[in-house]
Amino acid sequence: MQVEQVRWPIEEDRLSALRRESVPRLVMVPEGVAPPLTSDVLEDWIRLPASEEDIRSRMRVLEDRVRASDDRRAPEIDENGLLRMDGLWVSLPPVEHRLMIALLDRYRAVVSREALARAGWPEGIPGRNVLDVHIVRLRRRLAPLGLAIRTVRSRGYLLEDGASGSAAARTG
Amino acid sequence: MQVEQVRWPIEEDRLSALRRESVPRLVMVPEGVAPPLTSDVLEDWIRLPASEEDIRSRMRVLEDRVRASDDRRAPEIDENGLLRMDGLWVSLPPVEHRLMIALLDRYRAVVSREALARAGWPEGIPGRNVLDVHIVRLRRRLAPLGLAIRTVRSRGYLLEDGASGSAAARTG
DNA sequence: CTTCATGTTTCGCGCCGATGAAGGGCCAGG
DNA sequence: CCTGGCCCTTCATCGGCGCGAAACATGAAG
Numbered sequence: 001m002q003v004e005q006v007r008w009p010i011e012e013d014r015l016s017a018l019r020r021e022s023v024p025r026l027v028m029v030p031e032g033v034a035p036p037l038t039s040d041v042l043e044d045w046i047r048l049p050a051s052e053e054d055i056r057s058r059m060r061v062l063e064d065r066v067r068a069s070d071d072r073r074a075p076e077i078d079e080n081g082l083l084r085m086d087g088l089w090v091s092l093p094p095v096e097h098r099l100m101i102a103l104l105d106r107y108r109a110v111v112s113r114e115a116l117a118r119a120g121w122p123e124g125i126p127g128r129n130v131l132d133v134h135i136v137r138l139r140r141r142l143a144p145l146g147l148a149i150r151t152v153r154s155r156g157y158l159l160e161d162g163a164s165g166s167a168a169a170r171t172g
Numbered sequence: 173m174q175v176e177q178v179r180w181p182i183e184e185d186r187l188s189a190l191r192r193e194s195v196p197r198l199v200m201v202p203e204g205v206a207p208p209l210t211s212d213v214l215e216d217w218i219r220l221p222a223s224e225e226d227i228r229s230r231m232r233v234l235e236d237r238v239r240a241s242d243d244r245r246a247p248e249i250d251e252n253g254l255l256r257m258d259g260l261w262v263s264l265p266p267v268e269h270r271l272m273i274a275l276l277d278r279y280r281a282v283v284s285r286e287a288l289a290r291a292g293w294p295e296g297i298p299g300r301n302v303l304d305v306h307i308v309r310l311r312r313r314l315a316p317l318g319l320a321i322r323t324v325r326s327r328g329y330l331l332e333d334g335a336s337g338s339a340a341a342r343t344g
Numbered sequence: 345c346t347t348c349a350t351g352t353t354t355c356g357c358g359c360c361g362a363t364g365a366a367g368g369g370c371c372a373g374g
Numbered sequence: 375c376c377t378g379g380c381c382c383t384t385c386a387t388c389g390g391c392g393c394g395a396a397a398c399a400t401g402a403a404g
Contacts, residue, residue, distance in 0.1 A: 129391080151391070
């Protein structure tokens with residue numbers, strides 16, 4: 001993602017918008033004006049006048065931080081069962097689509113088997129291990145997107161990106 | 173924790189040391205010298221000459237970040253037995269979940285064996301050394317998160333982060 | 345209607361985690 | 375030394391869950 005330069009204070013509204021959208025930004029602060037302070041690591045400021053090199057230096061650090069926090073991207077699903085992440089996508093059949101919505105609803109948090117069963121089969125769950133089978137398939141479909149469904153034994157399942165998260169990146 | 177000011181490049185060694193110890197620091201960079209770049213959020217730099225206010229502003233932001241990162245070091249457990257710390261997590265089985273709640277309730281303070289036994293087995297403890305066994309297992313599960321359960325002989329146990337605390341990081 | 349493709353459910357086996365029981369080892373204090 | 379407190383390993387049991395295979399359902403195409 002591109003680091004934006006924002007003039008302060010005349011572009012205050014734009015700064016607010018960028019903050020809301022978690023866009024990395026470098027605030028340019030003229031002499032005699034107090035800089036806007038935040039502990040947000042995606043924001044930095046620089047006192048004007050400043051050299052091109054100094055501006056570039058601060059931009060570069062912000063870019064690095066974006067990269068570092070980039071694995072926090074959340075996947076998105078549309079009403080047609082198209083799941084997108086990172087420019088890649090897969091299409092999900094009805095049941096898996098509904099399961100996915102439930103998992104996405106609580107991204108990175110546990111969703112109980114019961115909740116998944118309700119989501120996937122609003123009319124009532126047909127069989128006992130239907131859910132297992134669909135989880136297996138969903139896992140396989142999700143793998144190419146770098147997404148993983150973790151088992152939290154006797155609690156439910158949790159969706160996260162395959163790389164981060166679970167200290168014991170295995171099910172159980 | 174105090175934010176340190178470091179002169180660059182003459183205090184390069186000191187900077188390295190502070191980085192190693194994760195001490196927040198503001199690097200003072202004279203004119204004509206390239207600043208040391210890092211994506212470490214506990215480090216910032218400022219071009220000299222700079223006003224007292226600007227220095228103070230950057231120091232304040234670093235202080236805020238320390239506070240924020242301290243919070244992040246505090247483990248959290250949810251109702252599903254998911255213990256999170258630093259972006260990592262492990263899931264805890266029922267008994268260990270209950271023990272963990274008790275330990276977390278008194279984070280960094282001693283919890284007696286009796287209290288733990290009550291927490292883990294509200295109906296009454298099944299066997300004499302069941303608690304020992306579960307403490308061992310809990311320790312193993314917690315290690316990847318950087319958490320440690322210390323023994324306070326004949327008093328109980330205490331939960332803390334693995335790095336800090338106990339001078340005799342292991343008891344027997 | 346028949347066929348084919350796609351999605352769904354059932355079956356059944358097998359693994360692995362959760363738990364408690366037992367037993368041996370280590371260490372500090374008396 | 376001896377004893378109490380704690381650590382840790384090993385076993386056995388039980389049930390949840392993973393997953394391959396195959397039967398079954400549905401809908402579009404021919």
